[in-house]
Amino acid sequence: MSRKQLVVIGNGMVGHRFLTEAAELGLVATHHVIVCGEEPRPAYDRVHLSQFFEGKDAAALALATVEEYEQLGIELRLGDPAVAIDRNAKRVHTRSGATLEYDTLVLATGSRPFVPNVPGNDLPNCFVYRTIEDLEAIRDAAARAESGVVIGGGLLGLEAAGALVSLGLAAHVVEFMPRLMPLQVDDAGGAVLRDRIEALGVQVHLGKQTTSITRTASGSLELAFADGSRLETDLVVFSAGIRARDDLARAAGLSIGDRGGIVVDARCRTSDASIYAIGECASLGGKTYGLVAPGYRMAEVVARTLAGKDAACGDFDLSTKLKLLGVDVGSFGDAFAATPGARVISLFDGVARVYKKLVLSADRRRLLGGMLVGDASSYASLQSYVQNGIDVGDHPEALLVPPSQGGAPSGPGVENLPDSALVCSCHNVTKGTICTVIREQGLAELPAVKKCTKAGTGCGSCATLVADLLKAELVRAGVTVNNHLCEHFPHTRQELFHIVRVRGIRTFEQLIREHGRGQGCEICKPAVASILASTWNDYILKKEHAGLQDTNDRYLANIQRDGTYSVVPRVAAGEITPDQLIALGTIAKKHGLYTKITGGQRIDMFGARLEQLPAIWRDLVDAGFESGHAYGKALRTVKSCVGSTWCRYGVQDSVGLALRLEHRYKGLRSPHKLKGAVSGCARECAEAQGKDFGVIATERGFNLYVCGNGGMKPQHAVLLAADIDADTVVRYLDRFLMFYVRTADRLQRTATWLNKLEGGIDYVRKVVVDDSLGIAAELEADMARIVNTYQCEWKTTLEDPDKVRMFRSFVNSDTPDPSVVFVREREQHRPAFWSEKQRLLEQGRVRLPVVPA
Amino acid sequence: MLATNDSRSEAKNEACGLEPGESKELVWIDVCAMDDVLPGAGAAALIEGEQIALVRTMDGVLYAISNFDPFSRAFVIARGIVGDRGGVPKIASPIYKQSFDLRTGVCLDDSNVRLPVYPVRVVAGRVQVCPVPRRVA
Incomplete structure (x- = not known):
């Protein structure tokens, strides 16, 4: 037991960031890490807390789960805050009475909302805005309220006002200073912001000092202001700033800054060498920081220091960009032109209600900072000008104006940034890193880029810039890198489809021998299996095809x-x-x-x-069921509403047409899964416009929509043909589906296929409806062959004892797989999580296979 | 790694990464018929409490690698797709698709991760495995 004890107090965003960094640097292996937090749940995204009122629940805001901490080997003590630090004995005492010994202690206690010392500030229906519990209380009170007042017109105050609006209250904002967001914008910016926010129905009261809150006879609250005016409301939210939570440290005798906060050096070490402080509770150079990016940086510095690596905090980037009540606000760099000799260019558009200001160096060549109100679309690129000292050229004013229609974009493009340009300041990721990762890992989707680089996963303000970088990299890849299916085939999927069809190739073995090289892989094997199935419609578990199938197709079920x-x-x-x-x-x-x-x-x-x-x-x-092909890149379902069968509004038999379509296309293998729907009237209860193909009944027949998509990137289907009869729907769909199956890339849904197709829906309509390529009859014949050779794959499988033998957990034993362990939940069962399996194993209640070290 | 055609035992041991003559100390366990493992596919075996994936490449070479997928923590490797990357024989996990070098067990997508690999041979059409992981240099 030579592992050192590392205790972390606080499990907010910065505390969590420290733990993930510590785990990545291997500190969890060298230390026994214990975290105690006050809140009942693990760290969550406080920056986007307001989304709680836009339908995101606590789970959606979570940054981590209890299971994930458990898997990392971190001991998490939730709802058990530290109450005292005994520095002599190196112990932390918690509320539950536990004593935690530490070799190293990290304080990430964050801050508490500042509530002005106003009589009546503790009345019922007075709230603060910091935790999920606070928001739940506000939500419950709002259910019985008509209006709400936010005290504080800063960044958090406007967030809170937005929350009150989304809860359906008449919202007021009361600010002591003469403008909104006084720390981020100047008077002109504040005026535009006020104008926009009032247009949204929020009443703004500036220059008002609240002197008391009293309860009226009717049970509402009344605010009195220093100027003698009054305001009646049902609830009050204090959002007048934050104060570092330094009381534990103060009681333990650590140095505290003049303006609060635990004094730390550039390595975030406090006046006690074995104690560190990070995030909002720390005071560095006499200042505390209420933004997440500096906190994350401190977390990294401490984790790296503890791992024996060199690290220190430099200057923090205090730029902010947010959308308040749908209004963009950005403030970055030296926004108030404090640099000696700085020059300012600004644009005040009273019509569009946009204010933009650029702060330039004395020689006008470099951008030092700026602010944007009403339109912050250029925030990320302007900020990168500041961070990287890029020359702004002879006409810096061009950066203020949006690109004119048809003209060359005047704003800075991602290609102008140097590789050293910092793109994500929350996670310290440069353009060079992002581009390298995209290239080396062959990433093509934004979520994957975010996951692999962490860029865009902090405050999220650089996400558009990351997307632009990805786009630029993909364009570049399209020029210099081939679009071959994989290393085994020097062809696109479309070319392979053509080869298979024209040359009559029926096995992967023949295709790779004659047109490829090597043994294949998990990319080309399922892709070729799909092409073969779309063309010849063989039983997919035939000996020569079985090994090509992804596990779902191979076992005709979903893993x-x-x-x-x-x-x-x-x-x-x-x-x-x-x-x-x-x-x-x-x-x-x-x-x-x-x-x-x-x-x-x-x-x-x-x-x-x-x-x-x-x-x-x-x-x-x-019992009469057949395979649903839920396991395949194939037609899944054709959803329907009940239509004229029962519905008083239905104008056609939507169930009947959906049955016809589903039975026609069932089993059709395609580049990706296919979903359809039929709605019996324009109310669209079957959500047909969210499907690869959708039919909506009209008085005169059916409207046919194609290329819609739910899922990660929802896209509405577009109209292909209007008021056609059911037979025409089928004919057009035969052609459309076959055309897509032939020409799409592997794993490309119809929506993406359409987006990338030159000519778009007009081209599809020409091919499918007008038969401009003269292939309509061929497409229909190909589809007819698929329809006529349909078989229920499960029925076929059950008829062949050799195939049934493939469905064994073990080739040498009939023992059921002992690694499968279930636990009860909500009157059913689910697979045990790894931590649960370990516990059951320790209790001797299950026998798990040996897990390799 | 072993060629499936019955070659001399000396050669086999070399291919297993064993010292010549070490085979006497290995305990070989009879698992299944060679035909139970399709070319270009895998099959899981339960051998003395361990789950081992038997994997046969298209060119007829047989490998034995742990059936445990360290990324999903499910015992599923045998159900992955067999192939090669740049000539390296590999199998891809069916859950999140990480690939493993069948010869060494090293994960080709994360070189910090390695699965145990086991000595395997074919005697008279029967697959035999030694359920003690091979030392891999």
Whole structure:
């Protein structure tokens, strides 16, 4: 037990950042890390706290879960704040009475909201705005309130006012200073901001000092101001700034700054060499910092210092950009022109209600800072001019004006930035790092770039810049790098499709031998399997195809996080008989499966081990069910509303058409999954415009929409043809789907395919409706072959004992997979998390396979 | 690593990364028929409490690697897709698609991660595995 004890007090954003950094640097292996936090939940995103009122719940704001900390090997003590530090004995005492010994102590206690010393500030319905619990209390009070007052017109105050608006209250903002956001914008910016915010229905009261809050006879609250005026309201939110939480440190005798905060040096070390302080509670150079970026930097510095690496805090970037009540505000660098000799250019647009100000160096060549109100779209690029000292050229005023239509963009483009340019100041990521990661890891999607570089995951203000960098890198890659499927085939998917079709190739083995090299991989094998299936529609588990399939296709079920599978029988158009419902329930019960209704109007049954799948499907096939192809890049469902069958508004039989379409295209393998829907009237209850193909009934027939997408990047489907009859819907869909299947890239949904298709929907319409390429008959014939060779893959599988033998957990044993462990939850079961498995293992209640070290 | 055609045992031991003559100390366990593992595919085996993935490449070479996917912590490696990267024989986890070098167990996407690999041979059409991980230099 030579591991040192590292105790962290506080589990807010900065405390969490310290822990992730510490884990990455291996400190968790060399130290026993214990965290105690006051709040009942692990760290969450306080910067975006207001999103709690826009539908995000506590889980969506969470930065970490208890399980994740557990997996990192960090001991987390929630709801158990530290109450005292005994520096002589090197111990921390917590509220629950626990004593934590430390070798190193990190204070990340954050700050508390400052509540002005006004009589009545503790009345019921007076709140602060800092934690999820505060927001829950405000939400509950707002349910019985009509109006609310925020005291404080700074950044947080306007956030709180936005929250009151979204809770449906008449909102007021009371600010002591003569303008809003006095720390970030000047008088002109404040005026534009006020103008915009009042236009949103928030009443702004400036230059008002609150002298008392009293309770009226009717139970509401009344604010009295120094100028004699009064304001009646139902609830009050104090948001008048924050104060460092330094009381623990103060009581322990650590040095405290004149204006509060625990005094630290550039390595964030306090006056006690074994104690560090980071984030809002720390006072560095006599200042405390209420922004997340400096806090993150401090967290990194301490983690690196403890890991024996060199690190120190430099100057912090105090730039801010936010959207308050839908109003953009940005303030960066030397926004108030404090640098000697600085010159200012500004743009005040009273019509568009936009204010922009640039602060230039005395020689007018460099941008020192600026502020943006009403339109902060150029924030990230302007900020990078400041951070990187880029020459602004002879006409810096051009940076203030948005690019004119059709003209060359006058703003700074990402390509002008040097590789050293700091893009994400929260996580200290440069342009060079981002571009290298995109290139080396072949990233193509923004979320992946954010995940791999962390850029854009702090305050989020640089996300557009990161997206631009990705775009530029992809354009560059498109020019210099080939778009070959993978290292095994010097062809695009479209070219391979053509080769397979024209040369009549029926196996992967032949294709790679004649047109590729090597043995293939997890990219080309499933892609070629899909091409072969779209063209020849062979049974996908034939000996020569089985090894090409992704695990879902190979076992005709959907793999879950613990390696078990889920099973989804087809419920075409979502129409199901009572007997079928009973059968599904009976089968799920018999095989011990967890059940859930899917978004595609079907029933998903989870928790099947490999060797259970054939028995489950034997029962399903006996009950008249067939494969739902939920496992395949294939047609999934055609959702429907009940339409004219029952609905008083329905104008066509939407269920009937959805059944026809689902049964026609079921089993069709495509570059990605395909979803369809049919709505019986314009009310669109089947959400057809969110699908790859959607049909909406009209008085005169049907409108056909294509290329919609839900999921990560929702996109509405676009109209392909209007008021056509059902047979024409089918004919157009035959052509459209086959055209997409032939020409799309691997894993490209119809929406992305359309976005990248030259000519867009007009081109698709020419090909599908006008037959401009003269291939309509061929496309229809290809589709007819697929339709005519449909088979239920599960039925085929069950008929062949050799295929059934593939569904074994072990090739040498009939033992059920012992690594599959379930726990009860909400009257069903789910796979145990790793930490739960470990606990059960220690209690001797399960036998897990040996886990490699 | 072993060629599946029955070659001389000396050569086999060399291919296993073993010293010549060390084979006497290895305990070989009979697992299944060679035909139970399809070319270009994997199959999981339960051997003395350990889950081991038997993997056969398209060119007929048989490997034994842990069935544990350290990224998802599920025992699923055998259900991955077999192939090569730049000529290195590999299998990709079916959960998050990280690839592992079948010869050494080293993760090709994160060189800090390595799966145990095991000696494996084919005798008279039967696959035999020694469930003690090989030392890999």
